[in-house]
Amino acid sequence: MSSKLRNQTTKSHQTDKKNSYFQGVLFTIFLVSTPFLFYLYKYAPSESRVWNTLLGTIDSGGFNNVQAYLHAMATKITFLLLTGIWFYTSKTWWKYAILIPFTMFLFQLSGVINYKEGYIDEFDFWYSLPIILPILILLIYISYIAGKKSSNDDGLKKEVDDEIKKLLSDDL
Numbered sequence: 001m002s003s004k005l006r007n008q009t010t011k012s013h014q015t016d017k018k019n020s021y022f023q024g025v026l027f028t029i030f031l032v033s034t035p036f037l038f039y040l041y042k043y044a045p046s047e048s049r050v051w052n053t054l055l056g057t058i059d060s061g062g063f064n065n066v067q068a069y070l071h072a073m074a075t076k077i078t079f080l081l082l083t084g085i086w087f088y089t090s091k092t093w094w095k096y097a098i099l100i101p102f103t104m105f106l107f108q109l110s111g112v113i114n115y116k117e118g119y120i121d122e123f124d125f126w127y128s129l130p131i132i133l134p135i136l137i138l139l140i141y142i143s144y145i146a147g148k149k150s151s152n153d154d155g156l157k158k159e160v161d162d163e164i165k166k167l168l169s170d171d172l
Contacts, residue, residue, distance in 0.1 A: 027085060038078045041070035061112075069112075076109035093142060099135050103128045 044051055044058070044067040051058045051066040063069040083105060087098040107128045 027089065030081070030085070034078060034082065038074050041067055041074045044070045072112045073109075076105055076112055080105040080109060093146075094139060096135055097139055100132050103131045 044065075046065050046067040048066055049060040049064075058066055058070070060066045060069045063072065080102065083098055083102040087095055087102060090098060
């Protein structure tokens with residue numbers, strides 16, 4: 001390997017480490033700030049249906065007041081972000097099961113935003129079912145294959161152990 005190629009490879013690894021470190025710091029800051037994000041709704045007026053802020057006007061929609069609306073929004077967004085990060089950072093094969101609560105929170109958030117509907121969190125499960133069912137079927141299938149492979153490995157392990165015992169007993 002030439003020294004030029006080695007230097008490029010080393011710089012690439014250092015950049016990857018810096019990016020990974022920076023990403024980890026961002027995730028940590030977000031996770032630590034989650035309780036504060038969750039309770040931001042407390043600063044909204046509890047007596048008013050409309051709140052004028054620097055970012056714009058917030059209407060309470062189908063809720064009694066702005067604070068109740070922002071509480072519902074903060075709850076859904078916080079859990080949506082947390083399950084999204086969990087899915088993104090998970091390295092296990094079953095990480096796709098995280099998509100089930102993620103989908104539920106997404107549909108619940110759309111119910112909060114679409115306040116003209118007469119319900120919130122009522123029928124979201126049924127609307128998300130077409131997305132959840134394929135994920136569940138895939139996870140059940142993967143679990144079945146993994147269990148089958150595991151039982152095959154146990155049989156192979158037993159055969160290897162028996163062969164080792166046979167070889168050791170022949171030598172003695």
